[in-house]
């Protein structure tokens with residue numbers, strides 16, 4: 198099948214590459230001419246394990262093309278995916294201006310039946326708006342389908358090639374058939390495709406992400422309570438997760454959730470609720486708890502240094518909002534840095550993948566180290582903000598030699614307590630006994 202993808206951000210690029218990998222001819226459209234040029238030259242504009250290989254393979258196979266001109270490719274495609282940004286407006290609601298402006302353009306260019314697929318996370322009712330916008334410009338037949346994306350950053354290739362399910366929101370039989378054909382390679386291997394109406398599909402995405410945000414946040418509260426009563430969250434997590442109604446995943450406490458999806462989607466669902474006169478009380482509480490959780494270790498650090506962080510040298514391991522990505526959107530590291538700097542601390546951070554993005558935001562407000570051990574030179578304490586694998590089994594002796602004092606605040610529970618026993622380190626993690 199010939200497919201156009203409008204928008205080559207994270208979702209668009211991964212979706213386009215995946216659809217090409219499934220054997221389709223895919224035209225990716227973006228207004229950013231520089232980016233399009235670079236992609237044509239084989240440069241992947243985002244960091245995502247495994248993507249480059251698949252991207253290059255499909256360019257070489259002449260299944261993946263890039264252009265700035267939607268006019269050039271629209272006529273060639275039976276299906277048009279919209280993967281455009283829907284940033285939160287000032288009030289938290291999703292801004293649909295990019296989506297609707299492209300819908301307008303499609304309406305003007307439409308010459309024959311096409312399926313328009315909403316891939317971006319959009320509020321309930323957006324398919325209707327896209328439909329109305331296109332219909333106001335043309336009398337040609339078309340269908341609008343909601344087909345939300347569930348991929349995780351860092352695992353995008355794995356998730357997009359092996360999704361838990363494919364959701365297709367459309368009541369048009371013609372559109373359903375076309376979508377079923379696109380995803381046949383998945384259904385052939387047993388991956389379910391679930392058809393529903395557009396609104397339910399749109400809500401499924403928000404409900405799934407918000408549920409996961411609540412799950413993490415619930416666990417963060419349990420972890421904080423564990424500390425109060427002397428329980429160990431690792432044990433509680435194992436005990437809870439073994440009930441398959443709960444499951445083991447997304448029960449890892451830490452310094453809050455961040456990234457491009459959970460914070461934005463939780464906010465947007467609260468906002469959409471409000472517009473209908475509906476209060477998502479559980480989501481409002483989740484936001485509030487998460488906000489506090491992100492900086493929970495700052496007060497612990499302050500307590501450790503008896504309220505005075507002036508001139509304290511803090512080493513930081515990890516800046517990305519989670520491991521395996523260079524994304525720093527809504528990253529807890531940034532909230533911690535801001536607060537620690539305000540309190541007079543000096544920060545040296547290490548994250549070889551996300552450093553560049555942080556430099557673009559913070560410049561030289563903090564220093565950057567080239568490897569995990571040199572970060573520790575003369576540090577008063579270490580704060581771990583991202584769970585990169587390379588931090589999992591460090592040489593504690595070398596760490597102790599480098600640091601001024603042997604103090605670790607671990608926002609990602611990287612180490613088993615046994616790893617640190619007898620090392621003489623002060624070790625404060627989340628929801629577990631503090632080693633002193």
Ligand code: UDX
Pocket residue numbers: 346347348349350351406409413446447448449450451452453454455456457458459518519
């Ligand atoms: C998420 C959804 O998983 C994905 O389906 C959706 O399409 C986009 O949003 P992503 O933002 O890439 O994906 O990251 P994810 O791995 O889900 O983690 C989100 C946040 O939760 C991160 O900050 C992570 O550190 C945190 N998290 C995750 C926890 O604190 N504990 C956990 O147990 C899991």
